[in-house]
Structure formats: structure tokens, C-alpha cells
Amino acid sequence: MRSDIIKKGFDKAPHRSLLRATGLKDEDFDKPFIGIANSYIDIIPGHFFLHEYGEIVKEAIREAGGVPFVFNTIGVDDGIAMGHDGMLYSLPSREIIADSIETVMNAHKLDAMICIPNCDKIVPGMIMGALRVNVPTIFVSGGPMPAGHKKDGTPIDLSTAFEAVGEFNDGKMSEEELHEIECEACPSGGSCSGMFTANSMNTLCEAMGIALPGNGTVLAMTPERIEMVKKAAKRIVELAKMENNEQYNFKNILNEKAVHNAFVVDMAMGGSSNTVLHMLAISREADVNYQIENINKIAEKVAHIAKISPSLTTVHMKDIDDAGGVNAVMKEVSRRGDDLLHLDALTITGETLGERIKDAYIKDTSIIHTNEHAYSPVGGLSILFGNLAEDGAVIKAAGIVDSMRHFKGTAICFNSQPEAIAGIMGKKVKPGNVVVIRYEGPKGGPGMQEMLAPTALIQGMGLGESVALITDGRFSGATKGASIGHVSPEAAEGGLIALIEDGDEIELDVDKHILRLNVDEETIAKRKAAYKPYKNEVKSKWLKRYQLLVSNASNGAVLKTEL
Numbered sequence: 001m002r003s004d005i006i007k008k009g010f011d012k013a014p015h016r017s018l019l020r021a022t023g024l025k026d027e028d029f030d031k032p033f034i035g036i037a038n039s040y041i042d043i044i045p046g047h048f049f050l051h052e053y054g055e056i057v058k059e060a061i062r063e064a065g066g067v068p069f070v071f072n073t074i075g076v077d078d079g080i081a082m083g084h085d086g087m088l089y090s091l092p093s094r095e096i097i098a099d100s101i102e103t104v105m106n107a108h109k110l111d112a113m114i115c116i117p118n119c120d121k122i123v124p125g126m127i128m129g130a131l132r133v134n135v136p137t138i139f140v141s142g143g144p145m146p147a148g149h150k151k152d153g154t155p156i157d158l159s160t161a162f163e164a165v166g167e168f169n170d171g172k173m174s175e176e177e178l179h180e181i182e183c184e185a186c187p188s189g190g191s192c193s194g195m196f197t198a199n200s201m202n203t204l205c206e207a208m209g210i211a212l213p214g215n216g217t218v219l220a221m222t223p224e225r226i227e228m229v230k231k232a233a234k235r236i237v238e239l240a241k242m243e244n245n246e247q248y249n250f251k252n253i254l255n256e257k258a259v260h261n262a263f264v265v266d267m268a269m270g271g272s273s274n275t276v277l278h279m280l281a282i283s284r285e286a287d288v289n290y291q292i293e294n295i296n297k298i299a300e301k302v303a304h305i306a307k308i309s310p311s312l313t314t315v316h317m318k319d320i321d322d323a324g325g326v327n328a329v330m331k332e333v334s335r336r337g338d339d340l341l342h343l344d345a346l347t348i349t350g351e352t353l354g355e356r357i358k359d360a361y362i363k364d365t366s367i368i369h370t371n372e373h374a375y376s377p378v379g380g381l382s383i384l385f386g387n388l389a390e391d392g393a394v395i396k397a398a399g400i401v402d403s404m405r406h407f408k409g410t411a412i413c414f415n416s417q418p419e420a421i422a423g424i425m426g427k428k429v430k431p432g433n434v435v436v437i438r439y440e441g442p443k444g445g446p447g448m449q450e451m452l453a454p455t456a457l458i459q460g461m462g463l464g465e466s467v468a469l470i471t472d473g474r475f476s477g478a479t480k481g482a483s484i485g486h487v488s489p490e491a492a493e494g495g496l497i498a499l500i501e502d503g504d505e506i507e508l509d510v511d512k513h514i515l516r517l518n519v520d521e522e523t524i525a526k527r528k529a530a531y532k533p534y535k536n537e538v539k540s541k542w543l544k545r546y547q548l549l550v551s552n553a554s555n556g557a558v559l560k561t562e563l
Contacts, residue, residue, distance in 0.1 A: 032240035060233035101129025118142035143220030145190030166460020190220030194309030196477030200271035209347030267379025270398030272477030281556030299379030399480035440473030441490025
């Protein structure tokens with residue numbers, strides 16, 4: 001066992017002495033040591049109960065003949081950090097999480113790992129750390145929360161609450177209605193109930209074969225979720241005890257085929273635009289040379305068959321689970337062609353992906369559509385290119401109305417998210433505008449803030465079908481509308497987004513994958529010659545280090561390891 005390095009031989013008597021202080025006995029030194037990476041934290045709704053999951057996992061590991069060791073990662077709640085400078089720390093937290101997993105697992109030479117994430121950057125951070133450690137690893141998330149409901153029965157969720165702020169600001173909603181939504185939008189523990197970033201990543205864990213079926217859809221704090229947690233714990237001990245278990249090392253499960261399968265499911269379910277950022281980072285940790293333009297090639301072949309909030313406000317993760325779950329989505333996708341999914345990909349439970357989904361079927365075609373009656377014959381995400389996005393930009397095509405798929409508008413520019421929020425609330429943004437929010441990329445922010453507050457204001461103020469938004473920052477999974485993020489190169493590295501001026505015409509074409517500034521080259525050259533970079537003041541030592549090392553969004557915003 002890998003852990004023999006810290007527990008076998010006469011020279012490890014001091015090590016065993018320390019381990020005995022934690023409660024270990026003679027018989028424990030012949031058992032596999034299992035790390036339990038738990039992201040329990042009180043302030044995040046999807047995480048405040050995860051210490052209970054950790055105890056369940058510990059007990060199940062002991063019963064199965066392993067020795068459990070729980071350790072924790074940090075977590076940032078993107079919703080709570082939204083709209084102020086706390087959001088600067090969200091994406092950088094992904095790197096701290098990955099580093100912490102690598103540190104604990106490799107310092108103590110643990111044999112295998114079970115990861116308990118749920119929300120926001122925590123899932124990809126744990127995946128990236130697990131890839132570095134490369135031992136058998138299973139992911140079991142905390143699970144989604146149910147949708148909330150207004151008194152009249154209307155389903156609501158976190159995106160409803162953000163959009164309600166815009167409606168209230170515009171005089172379209174009373175204070176009593178706003179308070180009702182505030183109190184009912186997030187009714188219990190779990191990741192927010194729509195196809196936001198957390199649930200997008202948790203469903204992609206199923207597609208990649210690193211989690212059990214239902215990981216992304218079975219509700220939090222239910223008997224079914226607890227049973228899944230126990231099953232995952234027993235399986236990780238099986239893998240740790242297995243002779244010649246190298247085939248289950250994490251990089252042998254999460255490989256090129258798994259990355260491809262993740263993007264296929266992402267397209268079919270219209271996942272968060274953040275999945276592009278995170279999957280590109282994950283692919284690099286997995287030593288998979290995945291290029292951002294490949295995403296459009298997948299989108300052309302995969303029908304968009306499941307629409308979930310925020311794209312369709314009446315459907316939430318519980319509805320997807322009741323309709324057959326992610327397995328049913330994958331089974332329906334596979335009907336469109338043998339080459340769409342790598343069905344021979346090995347999963348952490350021992351079967352191939354094809355074997356896992358062979359008996360799956362759609363139980364409710366009003367929730368998960370068939371290929372023949374898809375919402376769109378192409379996938380729910382699109383990568384745009386053009387002079388404004390030479391290295392690409394991302395739009396959640398599933399979340400926009402048809403009239404906005406091709407749009408020309410006049411720019412109104414803001415050099416920060418707070419400036420944009422003030423401008424939108426001050427009614428500076430009019431129908432026909434393209435809101436430009438720049439210097440919010442990985443380097444410029446630094447930290448690539450999510451823009452749910454401005455996009456939700458645009459929706460709440462009734463401008464969602466007449467105003468587009470582009471940014472070198474990114475969006476919450478709860479964002480909908482013609483919102484284009486991850487513009488690369490970003491403003492802070494000299495991208496053309498820095499040279500846009502108010503009144504310029506910007507053109508968007510989702511179907512042709514185009515994002516273009518319609519300004520002649522001579523004018524652009526004059527602007528470049530006179531350009532003086534705008535810089536956000538950065539006081540944090542951690543964010544200054546992050547700014548020095550981070551790559552742009554088209555590379556997953558990963559940190560450079562060589563200068």
C-alpha cells in the first residue's frame with residue numbers, strides 16, 4: 001500500500017506512535033488508509049450539513065475494513081460573495097482547494113480518497129487536486145436543494161431572488177413580494193436547485209464516471225442521498241484493498257474520454273458557462289490537450305434535450321431525477337450516434353459507461369426531451385470567436401431567446417462590475433445596448449468575478465430581450481440572457497475589449513459563433529496608440545500572487561507553475 005511509507009518498518013515507530021495518538025490500534029496498520037476530503041463549512045447552504053456525511057463515510061469505511069481520516073477544504077459561497085469584492089476570492093479559492101488536497105494526501109501517503117464537495121468552485125478544485133494525487137477516488141456531492149415556492153405555488157430559486165432585486169428597483173415589485181421571495185427561494189440545505197455551476201459540475205461527475213449515478217440529481221439530506229454516501233464509502237475501500245488497482249487511479253478514470261463525455265452531457269443539459277472554465281482547467285490537470293474550439297464541434301452533434309432553471313424556471317434538479325436522471329440523458333444522447341459518447345469509458349464503480357446506462361430510460365418526456373423533440377438540435381453552450389474574442393468567449397445559448405441569437409447593439413462601457421451595477425440601476429442602459437464590463441478577467445479583477453448581479457438586474461428590469469452583455473469576467477450558473485463571458489484576451493492583457501468606446505457597434509451571432517467589434521482597423525490602431533491601461537487597486541497579498549501567476553480564461557484560468 002502507498003501508506004506503508006508511513007506505517008511499516010522499525011524506522012516508522014515514531015510515525016505509528018503519532019498515529020496511535022489518534023486512536024489507531026495494531027490491527028489498523030494492515031488496513032488501507034482512506035482520506036475523506038470534506039468541504040463542510042457553516043456559511044454555505046450546500047455544505048453546513050456535510051460534517052454529518054463525513055461521519056457516515058467514516059463509519060462505513062471502518063465497517064468495510066479501512067481506516068478513515070477526515071480533512072477539510074475551504075469554501076466560498078458565490079451567491080453570498082456576489083456583487084461585491086468578496087467575489088474576487090471565489091475563483092482563486094479553486095486553487096487553494098486543489099493545493100490543500102494535494103498537500104494532505106501526499107504528505108500522509110494515503111491510499112485512496114473520497115471527496116465530499118457540493119457548491120461553486122469546490123467541485124472542480126477537488127477534482128484538480130485528486131488528479132494531482134492520482135489514487136482511486138470517488139466523488140459524492142452533498143446534493144441539490146429542492147426548489148422554493150411562492151404562496152401561489154410558483155416554483156422559485158436563487159436566480160428568482162436576484163432578478164427580483166431588478167424588478168423592485170424598477171418599481172415592478174412590492175417590498176412584501178421581494179421579502180416573500182427572499183424567504184422562500186432557498187428552502188433547505190443543498191446546492192441551489194437549478195442547473196447552476198454546482199449542479200452542472202455534480203452532473204458532469206456522473207458523465208466522467210468519477211461519481212455514482214444520481215450524484216447530480218438526488219436531493220440533499222434525503223434517505224436516498226445518505227444511501228449513496230454509504231455506497232460510495234464502501235466502494236472506495238473495495239478499490240483500496242484491490243490488488244493491482246492502478247486501473248482505478250484517478251487519471252485512468254478521468255482521461256480524454258471522460259473529458260469528452262462531460263462536454264457532451266454539458267451540451268445536452270445546457271450547463272453553466274462556468275463548466276467550460278473548469279473543464280478546461282481539469283483537462284490540463286488530467287494531461288489532456290483539450291482545445292476550446294472542440295466544444296463547438298460537440299455542440300453541432302448533440303441535441304439540447306433538458307432545459308432546467310434558469311433557462312426554464314419551472315424545472316429543477318428534482319424534476320430531472322424523477323424523469324430518469326443523468327443516465328437517462330446519456331442514454332438518449334447515445335441514440336443519436338455511437339460516436340457521441342465514449343461508452344467504453346471505465347467508471348469508478350467498475351462498469352463501463354455503456355453498461356451503466358444500458359437500462360436507463362426517460363420517465364417523463366416533458367422534462368427530458370427525446371432527440372426528435374429537442375429544445376434545439378445543437379448543444380446548450382457556444383464558443384464565440386472574432387476580433388473581440390480571438391481566443392474565444394462563452395455564451396450559455398440555452399438561456400437566450402431566439403431573437404437575441406443574432407444581435408447588433410451599441411456599446412456602453414464600464415471598467416468594473418460595481419460601476420456597471422450602478423449604471424444599470426441608474427437606468428443608463430437602454431434597449432439596443434451591449435453592456436461591456438471589462439478589467440474583471442482572471443488577471444484584471446483579479447479573480448474573474450461572476451456577473452449575476454448585473455445580468456439579473458437586466459432581466460428584472462425587463463431588458464433581457466433587448467440588451468446583451470459582454471465581459472472578460474464570468475457568470476453564475478444562474479445567469480440567463482445574451483450574456484457573453486470569458487472574453488479572451490482579457491482587457492488586462494491588451495485584448496480588444498479594452499479599446500471599445502461608448503456607441504461602438506458590437507455584433508453577436510450565436511449560430512455562427514461570432515463576437516465582433518464593427519470598428520475599422522484604422523480607428524482601432526489609433527486607439528491602441530493612445531491606450532492607457534486601467535488597473536484595479538489590489539491590496540490582498542494572495543490576490544497579487546494570483547494575478548502574477550494566472551493564465552487567461554481560454555486556458556481554464558489555471559496557475560502557471562513555471563515563469
